[in-house]
Amino acid sequence: DQQVKQNSPSLSVQEGRISILNCDYTNSMFDYFLWYKKYPAEGPTFLISISSIKDKNEDGRFTVFLNKSAKHLSLHIVPSQPGDSAVYFCAALHNAGNMLTFGGGTRLMVKP
Amino acid sequence: DSGVTQTPKHLITATGQRVTLRCSPRSGDLSVYWYQQSLDQGLQFLIQYYNGEERAKGNILERFSAQQFPDLHSELNLSSLELGDSALYFCASSVGGRSSYEQYFGPGTRLTVT
Numbered sequence: 001d002q003q004v005k006q007n008s009p010s011l012s013v014q015e016g017r018i019s020i021l022n023c024d025y026t027n028s029m030f031d032y033f034l035w036y037k038k039y040p041a042e043g044p045t046f047l048i049s050i051s052s053i054k055d056k057n058e059d060g061r062f063t064v065f066l067n068k069s070a071k072h073l074s075l076h077i078v079p080s081q082p083g084d085s086a087v088y089f090c091a092a093l094h095n096a097g098n099m100l101t102f103g104g105g106t107r108l109m110v111k112p
Numbered sequence: 113d114s115g116v117t118q119t120p121k122h123l124i125t126a127t128g129q130r131v132t133l134r135c136s137p138r139s140g141d142l143s144v145y146w147y148q149q150s151l152d153q154g155l156q157f158l159i160q161y162y163n164g165e166e167r168a169k170g171n172i173l174e175r176f177s178a179q180q181f182p183d184l185h186s187e188l189n190l191s192s193l194e195l196g197d198s199a200l201y202f203c204a205s206s207v208g209g210r211s212s213y214e215q216y217f218g219p220g221t222r223l224t225v226t
Contacts, residue, residue: 032213098162
């Protein structure tokens, strides 16, 4: 049973436009959410996070939105750059532990 | 560079064999986590150690075991290897506890079982 889902395996966006990556979760005991970026042959790199007590967190070009009632979060990248092309994973932290539960990832391709 | 190192980078071995993967956490981090990423699956949590003690267990097979040493480096031991164990194995570290939620990942070890 996948508790964290990224329903879009891939997304293609033009350079300069907005990229929106989505993530849904089912476990209401998750209280912290993170986004990781992964390039081929490298480990995932932490990007941005949000606590369940907030609905938005912004860091430069990256903004994460959390809709607790819908159990949905999204990552917005504005403006998108070719260097953003990578696989993006959302992950969730249970309020009783430290293990991350990852979604399956979305491959973002930003075209010049 | 995350500061987490993993060795070896690649490992090719035969079914039935045993291998050891090594991880050195970032300086100051007390927690080490192991994840498996198979071809058709996302990252699956295996096990966490905090300051030498097992803290959490995920979908780790009985054929797999791990430990964290006094210098905080960790080893993941995989035995009686099967073809399905071929995967990328990542180690991550964090300060520990819930004071720092972000985990920092190493570059991974690609294991191929033939």
